[in-house]
Each structure stands twice: as structure tokens, then as C-alpha cells.
Amino acid sequence: MFEEKIKELIAKTTKLKESEIILEKPKDNFGDYAFPCFSLAKIYKKNPVEIAKDLKNKMKPFDEIEHIEAVSGYLNFFINKEFMFEKILKEILKQKEDFGKGQKKGKIMTEFCHANTHKAFHIGHTRNIALGESISRILEKNGFEVIRVNYQGDVGMHIAKTLWGLQNLKKLKLKEPKEERGKWLGIVYATASKVSKENEKITEEINKINQKLYSGDKELTDLWKKTRQWSIDYFENIIYPDFGVKFKRFYFEKEVEKKGTEIAKSLLKKGIAKKSDGAIVMDLKKFGLDIFIILKSDETPLYGTKDLYLAELQNKEYNPNEILHIVGSEQNFYFKQLIKTLELVNPIIAKKEKHITYELVLDSTGRKFASREGIVVLYDDTIKKLTDLAEKEIKQRDSKLKEKELKIRARKIALGAIKYAMLSQSTNKPIVFDEKEIIRFEGDTGSYLLYSYARASSILRKMGKEKQNKTFKIAKLNEQEIKLSKALMEFPEIVQKAGTELNPSIVANYAYNLAKTFNEFYHACQVIGSEESTQRIALVSTSKIVLKEALNLLGIEALEEM
Numbered sequence: 143m144f145e146e147k148i149k150e151l152i153a154k155t156t157k158l159k160e161s162e163i164i165l166e167k168p169k170d171n172f173g174d175y176a177f178p179c180f181s182l183a184k185i186y187k188k189n190p191v192e193i194a195k196d197l198k199n200k201m202k203p204f205d206e207i208e209h210i211e212a213v214s215g216y217l218n219f220f221i222n223k224e225f226m227f228e229k230i231l232k233e234i235l236k237q238k239e240d241f242g243k244g245q246k247k248g249k250i251m252t253e254f255c256h257a258n259t260h261k262a263f264h265i266g267h268t269r270n271i272a273l274g275e276s277i278s279r280i281l282e283k284n285g286f287e288v289i290r291v292n293y294q295g296d297v298g299m300h301i302a303k304t305l306w307g308l309q310n311l312k313k314l315k316l317k318e319p320k321e322e323r324g325k326w327l328g329i330v331y332a333t334a335s336k337v338s339k340e341n342e343k344i345t346e347e348i349n350k351i352n353q354k355l356y357s358g359d360k361e362l363t364d365l366w367k368k369t370r371q372w373s374i375d376y377f378e379n380i381i382y383p384d385f386g387v388k389f390k391r392f393y394f395e396k397e398v399e400k401k402g403t404e405i406a407k408s409l410l411k412k413g414i415a416k417k418s419d420g421a422i423v424m425d426l427k428k429f430g431l432d433i434f435i436i437l438k439s440d441e442t443p444l445y446g447t448k449d450l451y452l453a454e455l456q457n458k459e460y461n462p463n464e465i466l467h468i469v470g471s472e473q474n475f476y477f478k479q480l481i482k483t484l485e486l487v488n489p490i491i492a493k494k495e496k497h498i499t500y501e502l503v504l505d506s507t508g509r510k511f512a513s514r515e516g517i518v519v520l521y522d523d524t525i526k527k528l529t530d531l532a533e534k535e536i537k538q539r540d541s542k543l544k545e546k547e548l549k550i551r552a553r554k555i556a557l558g559a560i561k562y563a564m565l566s567q568s569t570n571k572p573i574v575f576d577e578k579e580i581i582r583f584e585g586d587t588g589s590y591l592l593y594s595y596a597r598a599s600s601i602l603r604k605m606g607k608e609k610q611n612k613t614f615k616i617a618k619l620n621e622q623e624i625k626l627s628k629a630l631m632e633f634p635e636i637v638q639k640a641g642t643e644l645n646p647s648i649v650a651n652y653a654y655n656l657a658k659t660f661n662e663f664y665h666a667c668q669v670i671g672s673e674e675s676t677q678r679i680a681l682v683s684t685s686k687i688v689l690k691e692a693l694n695l696l697g698i699e700a701l702e703e704m
Contacts, residue, residue, distance in 0.1 A: 145635070151207075176216045208222040242691065255274060255377075269502075277468065283637050292393065294394055303338060384557055471500060503564070529555075597661070598682050629655065
């Protein structure tokens with residue numbers, strides 16, 4: 143808002159294009175925005191210090207800008223604080239949840255979650271689904287139409303291991319439960335994986351099951367279909383609702399493997415691919431990407447086989463401008479091979495393909511979660527623990543709260559804690575998952591953000607709707623009021639930056655700083671009964687609106703009361 147006005151003034155004075163003007167946000171008392179004049183030295187053939195002084199003399203302050211200073215080769219712009227305060231608050235109160243929303247743009251497909259059927263859904267998986275949903279919401283806020291899709295593994299060796307386990311429950315000392323069978327399949331898989339490592343005969347039996355399943359064995363196919371549905375029901379009834387996700391389309395490996403195999407064979411016939419030890423491969427050595435196997439010698443399809451057709455199918459069905467595959471960093475090299483192969487096969491589709499990578503979630507000892515090793519912290523178990531911890535914290539603050547309401551609030555706090563923990567760190571950093579640390583009500587946590595929002599709601603409830611809706615008048619502004627209004631002003635810029643970089647941690651860090659700034663304001667400034675009450679009520683209202691929208695972009699449901 144103010145940045146655009148300043149760029150317009152600089153462009154008019156220097157004849158630079160607005161797109162060429164980069165503003166900085168100086169610290170201390172060097173203004174609200176600064177323009178470095180060093181890049182103009184070659185154009186004006188002068189010292190940057192002199193250029194800054196000359197430009198300053200040619201510029202006239204306007205309503206938004208209080209004054210301009212030339213210091214050490216910089217033009218420093220000081221915003222008119224009262225003008226900013228009034229303008230930003232009125233803008234938020236008028237636009238409400240639309241504050242920061244971008245103009246309509248193109249269509250983007252986000253592919254995420256990828257939880258395989260017949261396996262445990264552990265806490266490590268939550269980084270993917272939280273990241274995918276948050277990126278989708280941020281893109282929508284930026285004006286894009288977003289198509290959420292999920293690509294799940296429902297064929298392969300992990301299925302064969304689980305099916306073998308189901309046929310040998312007595313050997314594994316397991317019993318089929320009447321409920322939560324989707325969750326239970328993960329235990330079967332982990333147990334079968336462990337015993338097969340220690341027994342070569344069992345490994346052979348699992349391999350035979352895998353071959354029979356691929357060849358269409360009726361008994362195994364029926365068992366596969368029945369148990370596959372258990373997993374799907376578990377995801378649809380528990381996981382997706384918890385993360386607020388509504389997928390437009392579900393893709394499964396089974397539906398793309400046959401066509402993918404046909405594509406691999408056609409590439410061989412066209413001379414794009416070649417044979418190597420009986421397998422069909424793409425030779426990508428000249429691109430520094432080694433050999434990419436797209437069909438095994440026994441014609442068993444691999445991930446690459448299936449992804450060749452998946453790319454074609456997704457483009458055919460939705461024709462998006464971009465397809466974002468949100469997949470962990472372990473698959474970085476694979477996606478480089480896949481996208482390079484697509485460039486050689488179908489460059490139009492390849493241009494749309496993008497891998498959004500992130501690092502792993504580790505347990506408290508620093509080990510990565512691995513379903514096949516049984517090194518997992520199950521999602522359901524984690525939610526229960528976090529909900530129990532949240533209940534204890536809530537009871538200390540409100541011992542008279544009814545049991546039903548207590549459990550609803552505690553679960554929402556638990557979900558918010560997980561989502562914030564998964565999104566507040568940059569995607570290039572691994573996350574060490576510590577249950578007690580993430581549920582804390584103080585510090586850089588989801589619970590703290592929810593508490594800050596609930597505090598704003600509490601203040602407004604005490605004021606009543608009549609006073610909330612009263613037109614505010616500006617009295618003298620103090621430091622905390624200016625600081626908070628400046629933080630609110632930054633939200634549209636944060637939304638845009640997070641969308642450009644596809645990085646929810648930008649929103650998460652902003653939300654934390656906004657909550658912290660709001661609490662500093664609350665402790666330092668009397669809201670109810672002060673001379674500045676109308677402007678402070680408006681500041682509380684706008685803080686609540688923006689904080690709620692920031693939480694929403696992270697997939698976190700705000701609570702009116704904690």
C-alpha cells in the first residue's frame with residue numbers, strides 16, 4: 143500500500159521503472175522504507191550520497207509520507223503514522239477476511255498427502271498434508287484456482303507384506319479388531335516387514351503374493367480390495383477432516399500402472415528409451431542424472447513407469463498452469479530424473495511439473511520414522527496425548543468448563559499445535575518432534591497463537607457489539623499502537639511472499655510476531671475506559687481479523703475461548 147506509493151514517487155523522479163525499484167526496511171530510526179541509490183551511480187555519474195540528496199530535494203512529501211531524509215546514499219521514507227493507522231484499520235474493517243486477497247490468476251494443481259494404503263499413518267506424514275493444505279490456501283489467497291489431488295500407493299511390495307500378514311495372523315500373534323481396522327493395517331505391515339527380514343522363506347512367500355496380485359489372482363484381489371477400503375475409510379473419516387482437506391481427485395497407482403507400462407514400451411520403440419539388462423531405461427548421463435529405469439526386465443512397473451502416465455492424465459483432466467508435487471527431499475533426485483524424462487517426451491507437460499521438497503520429521507532421538515521398521519509415532523496416539531496435555535492446561539485456567547466443551551477445545555488445540563509445528567520451520571530443515579514442547583501455551587507455538595486470538599475475542603466480548611461497531615477516533619498514538627498497526631499493514635505483503643516462495647513458514651512466523659506484538663500492546667495499553675478506547679477497540683478488532691486469517695492459511699481453526 144505505502145510501498146507502491148513510494149515506488150511511484152521514485153519512478154517519477156528518477157524515470158526508473160517501478161519493477162526496477164527495490165525498497166528495504168531499515169532498522170532503528172532510519173525510516174520505514176529505504177531506497178539505496180548505489181545502483182544509480184553509473185546512470186547519474188555521481189556519488190550515491192550526492193544522488194540521494196539531489197533526489198530528496200526534488201521529492202515532495204504527501205499524505206502517506208511524513209518526511210524524507212537522505213543519509214549515506216539512502217533515501218529514507220517516514221510514514222505518516224496517523225494516516226497509516228487510520229487507513230490500515232479502515233481497510234481491514236471493511237474487507238475483513240478478504241484483506242490481503244490477490245486478483246484472480248491461473249489454475250494450479252497441488253498434489254499432496256500420498257499416504258499409502260495398508261500402512262500406518264504416522265506423525266511424519268503430517269508434515270506433508272499440513273504443508274500441502276497450507277500451500278493450497280496461500281495460493282487461493284493470492285488469487286489462484288487450486289485443484290487439490292492425492293496420489294496414493296495401493297500396489298507394490300508393501301501391499302504384499304500386509305496381505306501376507308493378514309493370511310498369517312496367528313504366526314504374527316495378531317487379531318483383527320472390530321474397529322479402527324485401517325489404523326491396525328499399519329501394525330500388520332510393520333510386523334510382517336520385521337519377520338520377513340529375519341526369514342528368507344517368508345520373503346519368498348511375499349514375493350509370490352506380489353506376483354499373484356499383479357497377475358490378477360481372485361482371492362488376493364478380493365482381500366486387497368476389502369482391506370484397501372479400510373485404509374481409504376480411515377483417511378476419509380479421520381485424517382482429511384482433521385486437516386481440513388477436501389481433495390478434488392484421488393489418483394491411485396493401480397489406475398496408472400498399465401498405461402504407464404504402455405508408454406515405457408512406446409518410448410523404447412521410438413528410440414527415446416533403450417534396453418539395459420532387459421529393463422527399459424532412459425539414459426540421462428549427459429544431463430548428470432545417470433540411468434533412469436522406467437520398466438523392470440520382468441515388466442514390473444516402477445514409480446517412474448506410473449508417473450509417466452500420471453503426468454499425462456492430470457494434464458488431460460484439468461490442464462493446470464502448474465502441477466506441484468509436494469514430496470519429501472528423499473525423492474529430490476528421482477524428480478529431477480522424472481522431469482528431465484518428461485522434457486524429452488512431452489516438453490509442454492514437463493514445464494508445468496514442479497517438485498516442492500521438504501525435509502523429514504524425526505523422532506525425539508533423531509531417527510526418521512519408518513513404517514517398515516516399526517519406528518513410528520502413530521498419528522492417533524499423538525493426537526490423544528496432545529489432547530490430554532491440552533485438557534490439563536485448560537482445566538488449570540477454567541476448572542468449571544463442561545467435559546464436552548473441554549474435549550472439543552483440547553482437540554482443536556492439539557491439531558493447531560501439530561500444524562504449527564509442521565509449518566513454522568522452513569521446509570529445508572528437518573523437524574524433531576517433541577510432544578511436550580509443541581503443546582506449550584507460551585512461546586513460538588500454535589497454542590500461543592490460539593491463546594492470543596482468544597484474548598482478543600475476550601476483550602471484544604467485554605466491550606459489547608455496540609462499542610465494537612462504533613466509529614473510531616484517533617487520539618495520540620503511542621509506540622505499541624504504531625508497532626501493531628505496522629504489523630497489520632504487512633499482512634498482504636506476507637501473503638504475496640509466501641505464495642511466491644510456496645513457503646508457509648513465512649505466514650507462521652508472521653502470525654507469531656503479530657500475536658507477540660498484540661500481547662505487548664495489550665499489556666502496555668488500557669483498552670477499556672481509556673481516552674483512546676475507540677482506536678484501541680478498532681486495533682483489537684483488526685488484530686483479531688488478521689490473526690484469524692493467518693491461522694486459516696496455516697489450516698488452524700481459531701478458538702473464541704481457550
